Amino acid sequence: MYRAKYMVGEAVTRITRTALTLGGAHGIFKGSRLEQLFRDGALAPIQPPPADFCPWNMGVFELGLDAADLLPPLKPG
Numbered sequence: 001m002y003r004a005k006y007m008v009g010e011a012v013t014r015i016t017r018t019a020l021t022l023g024g025a026h027g028i029f030k031g032s033r034l035e036q037l038f039r040d041g042a043l044a045p046i047q048p049p050p051a052d053f054c055p056w057n058m059g060v061f062e063l064g065l066d067a068a069d070l071l072p073p074l075k076p077g
Helices: 002-023 033-046 053-063
Strands: none
Touching (some): 002 033, 002 053
């Protein structure tokens, strides 16, 4: 799941940015379908789970590590 979320989020961002560049200035007007796609595509990497969290989890899983051992314990109060 993390690999798919990371790859799709990055691809959507790159594709919508390219489409906006190719579409020209008309694509940035409010109400344009391209503007809406660009706005939604820009948010893809920060939607849960965030893009920086996905590769970390993939690495932990691939290395067979226990995530609880990697993070320092939280101090109470």
